[in-house]
Amino acid sequence: MILDRAGTRLRPGSRFSNGACAIIPGCRSAKAVARGLILLLVLLLLACVPLFGDLFYTRLFTRIMIYAMVALSLDLILGYGGMVSLGHAAFFGLGAYTVGMLAHHGVVSALLSWPAAMAVSAAMALLIGAVSLRTSGVYFIMITLAFAQMLYYFFFSLDAYGGSDGMPMTARNTLGGWIDLGRHDHFYYLVLGVMLLVLLLAQRLVRSRFGMVIQGVRENEPRMRSLGFATYRYKLVCFVIAAAVAGLAGALIANQTLYISPAFMHWTRSGDILVMVILGGMGSLIGPMLGALSLLLVEEALASYTEHWMIVLGPLLIVMVIFARRGLYGLLAGSKAGD
Amino acid sequence: MTEALLEVRRLTKSFGAMMVSAQIDLTVAAGEIHAVIGPNGAGKTTLIAQLAGELKADAGTIHFLGRDITPLPVHRRARLGIARSFQITSIFQGFSVLDNVALALQAHNGHNFRFWRDARSCLAMRRTALEMLARVGLQQRAQSTAGNLSHGEQRQLEIAMVLATRPKLLLLDEPMAGMGMEESERMVATLRSLAGEYTVLLVEHDMDAVFALADRLTVLVYGRVIATGKAADIRSNVEVRRAYLGDGPIQVRHA
Numbered sequence: 001m002i003l004d005r006a007g008t009r010l011r012p013g014s015r016f017s018n019g020a021c022a023i024i025p026g027c028r029s030a031k032a033v034a035r036g037l038i039l040l041l042v043l044l045l046l047a048c049v050p051l052f053g054d055l056f057y058t059r060l061f062t063r064i065m066i067y068a069m070v071a072l073s074l075d076l077i078l079g080y081g082g083m084v085s086l087g088h089a090a091f092f093g094l095g096a097y098t099v100g101m102l103a104h105h106g107v108v109s110a111l112l113s114w115p116a117a118m119a120v121s122a123a124m125a126l127l128i129g130a131v132s133l134r135t136s137g138v139y140f141i142m143i144t145l146a147f148a149q150m151l152y153y154f155f156f157s158l159d160a161y162g163g164s165d166g167m168p169m170t171a172r173n174t175l176g177g178w179i180d181l182g183r184h185d186h187f188y189y190l191v192l193g194v195m196l197l198v199l200l201l202a203q204r205l206v207r208s209r210f211g212m213v214i215q216g217v218r219e220n221e222p223r224m225r226s227l228g229f230a231t232y233r234y235k236l237v238c239f240v241i242a243a244a245v246a247g248l249a250g251a252l253i254a255n256q257t258l259y260i261s262p263a264f265m266h267w268t269r270s271g272d273i274l275v276m277v278i279l280g281g282m283g284s285l286i287g288p289m290l291g292a293l294s295l296l297l298v299e300e301a302l303a304s305y306t307e308h309w310m311i312v313l314g315p316l317l318i319v320m321v322i323f324a325r326r327g328l329y330g331l332l333a334g335s336k337a338g339d
Numbered sequence: 340m341t342e343a344l345l346e347v348r349r350l351t352k353s354f355g356a357m358m359v360s361a362q363i364d365l366t367v368a369a370g371e372i373h374a375v376i377g378p379n380g381a382g383k384t385t386l387i388a389q390l391a392g393e394l395k396a397d398a399g400t401i402h403f404l405g406r407d408i409t410p411l412p413v414h415r416r417a418r419l420g421i422a423r424s425f426q427i428t429s430i431f432q433g434f435s436v437l438d439n440v441a442l443a444l445q446a447h448n449g450h451n452f453r454f455w456r457d458a459r460s461c462l463a464m465r466r467t468a469l470e471m472l473a474r475v476g477l478q479q480r481a482q483s484t485a486g487n488l489s490h491g492e493q494r495q496l497e498i499a500m501v502l503a504t505r506p507k508l509l510l511l512d513e514p515m516a517g518m519g520m521e522e523s524e525r526m527v528a529t530l531r532s533l534a535g536e537y538t539v540l541l542v543e544h545d546m547d548a549v550f551a552l553a554d555r556l557t558v559l560v561y562g563r564v565i566a567t568g569k570a571a572d573i574r575s576n577v578e579v580r581r582a583y584l585g586d587g588p589i590q591v592r593h594a
Contacts, residue, residue, distance in 0.1 A: 204457075208455055209451045210454050212451075212458045220430070220432075222429065227417060229451070234451070
């Protein structure tokens with residue numbers, strides 16, 4: 001069901017190729033069922049990772065799932081809203097720093113610090129977005145980049161919290177009950193659960209009235225305005241939501257690595273996330289998650305041979321952009337996915 | 340004359356030394372189809388842009404429904420009931436035809452900060468959207484991707500979207516532009532069906548269409564209104580003939 005939802009969003013608005021589905025929502029084609037089965041299989045595989053007992057893979061896939069969430073959040077503004085932000089890592093890093101700084105001051109409950117991470121990222125996005133969204137195109141790219149770099153240098157020189165060296169966290173957050181985040185398998189399943197929840201919410205969002213407005217803005221903003229939409233407001237809310245999700249992912253990565261450094265916010269990190277989204281396929285939610293998976297796996301595999309693994313990845317990306325403009329997801333789901 | 344829906348007074352706009360709107364006075368009465376004609380470069384599209392709010396006038400006022408809307412931005416004017424079509428078709432190319440109209444409906448039906456419920460699950464809205472499509476003869480294409488429609492069909496779709504906002508005033512900027520004979524005729528029929536129900540300000544080069552549709556005309560030359568009146572009066576107005584109609588058919592489309 002989840003994959004069907006994503007599939008139908010791949011070509012926005014083009015889901016009603018089959019007459020019976022025109023008016024009745026939620027009606028499923030055989031293809032959709034097939035996609036649902038594939039998703040179930042992927043889920044099953046993901047659920048099995050910690051069972052192999054190899055800590056390396058548990059940790060690797062935890063990291064992949066966290067980045068999948070960040071990529072998904074960027075897809076909301078980039079793929080659906082048409083806003084090319086080159087500062088998304090700032091919100092990711094802010095989430096991580098919020099958790100780290102709170103832990104430093106003795107607040108270790110995940111129930112407190114994770115929502116706080118989301119709130120801080122969202123609040124910063126409200127400020128940055130309120131200014132940046134008055135511009136568009138190249139100017140928007142530059143201004144988001146500039147804001148992100150400002151935050152990077154702010155934490156870079158914030159010596160009370162590690163400055164350029166970054167700051168360690170002594171232990172993971174606590175969640176209470178029978179979940180022990182300190183255990184890698186528990187943390188893994190929690191991240192899996194959070195990721196699926198985020199995916200479900202995002203899939204509802206892009207199909208909601210709000211989601212339609214956001215995609216309308218991407219398609220034709222002047223038209224939206226002359227229909228009566230105050231487009232700025234919708235773009236800003238979308239920007240804030242995406243930042244909140246990135247902030248949550250940041251909270252998770254702080255717990256994963258137990259080390260928070262300004263590198264999380266560096267513009268090259270924003271670039272990595274952008275590459276994940278484009279590689280995986282913009283505007284499909286699942287695609288960017290696949291992008292995160294493949295980028296991090298390729299990095300992992302190649303980095304063991306050479307530190308110049310980008311030499312291989314670069315051309316790969318060029319080939320993808322030229323020959324598969326809808327990314328990995330477009331390749332997997334076929335050219336008419338979603339119809 | 341019935342009550343004025345739109346009142347433009349001394350509207351003035353210049354780009355550098357070029358005056359594109361020179362003290363334009365224009366009154367559109369509720370329920371009429373009012374055409375604005377004039378040679379290329381007369382400032383017709385600029386006038387529409389100022390009425391819609393995309394361009395700010397240098398001087399002058401625009402009253403709509405008795406209210407001064409001169410300082411309002413585009414979307415606020417749209418919410419008051421001013422809807423426009425563009426000279427170059429402006430639709431959501433990647434959306435289905437039905438979604439195009441549904442999104443236009445969304446603009447004026449409840450608020451859009453709804454994040455959970457599937458927008459397409461609102462059957463009432465989808466039915467209304469289909470009715471709007473039926474009105475312009477596109478109900479068979481509801482499921483097609485808008486970008487795949489023919490030029491004529493896309494223009495019809497834009498009319499359906501504009502109607503979906505339940506406008507009180509329609510600003511139509513050359514709805515027949517680039518159309519073949521058959522498509523033009525269909526558009527004229529569509530627009531004729533709006534007569535009486537909607538108030539329309541129509542900019543058009545196709546004189547056959549203009550005289551077939553318009554109740555009243557305003558003639559614009561170099562940003563200046565040189566005549567305004569009933570269609571029959573304009574046809575016989577000597578000055579207008581000299582400035583415009585007498586030049587023979589318009590060959591080059593206003594860019």
